[in-house]
Structure formats: C-alpha cells, structure tokens
Amino acid sequence: MVTVYRCAPRPVREVAPWLVRPELDRVERYRDAAGQARSATGRALLRAAVAQRVDAPARDVVVEQACPHCGGPHGKTRIAGWSDIHVNVSYAGDVVLVALADVPVGIDVERCSRVGFRGFDEVALTEAETADVRAMDPERRDRARTDLWAQKEAVLKLTGEGLDRSPNTVHVGIGATRVDDPRAVLTQVPMPSSYRAWVATVDPPVELTILDGAALLEAAAASARTATGR
Numbered sequence: 001m002v003t004v005y006r007c008a009p010r011p012v013r014e015v016a017p018w019l020v021r022p023e024l025d026r027v028e029r030y031r032d033a034a035g036q037a038r039s040a041t042g043r044a045l046l047r048a049a050v051a052q053r054v055d056a057p058a059r060d061v062v063v064e065q066a067c068p069h070c071g072g073p074h075g076k077t078r079i080a081g082w083s084d085i086h087v088n089v090s091y092a093g094d095v096v097l098v099a100l101a102d103v104p105v106g107i108d109v110e111r112c113s114r115v116g117f118r119g120f121d122e123v124a125l126t127e128a129e130t131a132d133v134r135a136m137d138p139e140r141r142d143r144a145r146t147d148l149w150a151q152k153e154a155v156l157k158l159t160g161e162g163l164d165r166s167p168n169t170v171h172v173g174i175g176a177t178r179v180d181d182p183r184a185v186l187t188q189v190p191m192p193s194s195y196r197a198w199v200a201t202v203d204p205p206v207e208l209t210i211l212d213g214a215a216l217l218e219a220a221a222a223s224a225r226t227a228t229g230r
C-alpha cells in the first residue's frame with residue numbers, strides 16, 4: 001500500500017523547528033520564499049509521516065540522503081533504522097506530496113504550464129511518444145506531455161537514478177501504466193486540473209490512499225507542543 005500525503009507549502013518558520021541543519025541549508029539555497037516553503041514543507045511532511053508510522057517525534061526521525069556519485073546530501077531519501085519504510089517527496093507550485101510505502105516508491109508532481117517550451121519533446125520524450133503527442137489535438141498536448149514527464153520522473157525516482165538517466169530513454173507511451181525498462185507500474189494521484197501527479201512502484205499495482213498533509217502537520221505540531229510543555 002502507498003499512502004500519499006498532500007498539502008500546500010507552509011511558511012518556513014512554521015515547519016523549521018522539525019528540520020536539522022543540512023535540511024535548513026538546503027531550504028536556504030532556494031532564493032525565493034516559495035521555493036524555500038516547498039522544500040521545508042516537503043521535509044517536514046516526510047518527517048511527520050514517518051514519525052506517525054513509527055510513533056516517534058518528527059524531529060527524531062533520521063532521514064538519510066547520500067548521492068551515489070559524490071556522497072553529497074542529495075538523492076533518494078531513506079529512513080535510518082527502518083529499511084521496510086520507503087519514502088519519496090515531490091513538490092511543484094502550490095503542491096507538496098510525500099509518498100510513504102512498504103514497497104520501493106517514486107512520486108512526482110508537475111504543473112501543466114511547465115512543459116510547452118521549445119525542446120521539451122527532444123529532452124523528455126521517446127520518438128514514438130513525440131509522434132503520438134504531436135498527432136493529438138493541440139489543446140490536449142500539454143496535458144499529455146505533463147503526464148509523461150511526471151510518470152518518467154516518478155519511475156526514475158523509484159529507481160533512484162533521477163535525471164542522471166535521460167527521460168528520453170524511458171518509454172512510457174500515452175495512456176500506459178506499465179513500463180518495461182526500468183520495470184514499473186504507474187498509479188495516478190488525483191490532482192487539480194493544472195497539475196498531474198503519478199506514483200511509480202514495481203509490480204504488482206498498488207492501492208493509493210490520499211491523506212491531508214496539513215492535518216498531519218497540525219497533529220505533529222500539537223504533539224511537539226505537548227512534549228515541550230509549550
């Protein structure tokens with residue numbers, strides 16, 4: 001089963017008390033307040049989701065992130081001491097998503113307005129996908145491109161490769177929910193019409209539960225206040 005927590009970005013000052021130094025450094029690398037809020041909320045929501053699952057304070061969850069190439073604190077996140085809990089984070093615009101699962105998982109959310117630029121098809125799509133997208137009615141093309149982009153990123157986040165593997169080497173195909181290389185199944189996350197979001201897992205298909213991330217953050221904040229007596 002995969003649980004997806006969904007919420008809007010929260011102001012950094014609200015969620016910063018749960019974050020540790022490398023996370024705050026990452027937040028501060030974003031120059032705009034919106035980027036900072038997305039990054040901070042993603043990590044806080046991830047911590048709150050795991051904390052609830054393992055019954056520990058959110059700040060005590062140890063999130064590991066080590067790039068296989070340079071060893072730096074980026075790449076796929078893992079939860080120290082809990083190899084059977086799988087997590088992945090994605091954020092875009094006004095949306096932050098965290099996937100928590102008992103199987104390896106990748107999640108990606110994208111805005112439909114971000115794919116209509118020149119060169120997108122060459123970077124993101126296979127030749128067959130490009131031909132199929134261009135054969136569609138013009139008003140449906142960008143939604144199809146956004147689906148393919150979010151699906152491919154979810155798959156590449158499932159494997160941990162991220163954009164180290166070019167998305168134009170991953171064939172999904174319009175309307176498909178299975179991918180052969182790398183092997184994955186895709187499940188759509190319901191979103192407002194200007195966004196598309198997908199979860200990728202390995203066979204068999206999973207059941208998605210969508211929960212309110214804002215309520216989870218509220219509950220985690222309340223339990224932190226109780227613990228500190230404030």
Ligand SMILES: CC(C)(COP(=O)(O)OP(=O)(O)OC[C@H]1O[C@@H](n2cnc3c(N)ncnc32)[C@H](O)[C@@H]1OP(=O)(O)O)[C@@H](O)C(=O)NCCC(=O)NCCS
Nearest residue numbers: 067069070075076077089090091108157160161162163164
């Ligand atoms: C993973 C990646 C595709 C995410 O792209 P994005 O659409 O901008 O970002 P999203 O909002 O969907 O996801 C961001 C989250 O994905 C997760 N993530 C990052 N790299 C990941 C990977 N390789 N696999 C799975 N998840 C990854 C992180 O949790 C990240 O959030 P955080 O940085 O706050 O912890 C992209 O950042 C990437 O591939 N980068 C790799 C390039 C790189 O830096 N290579 C190594 C150089 S040494």
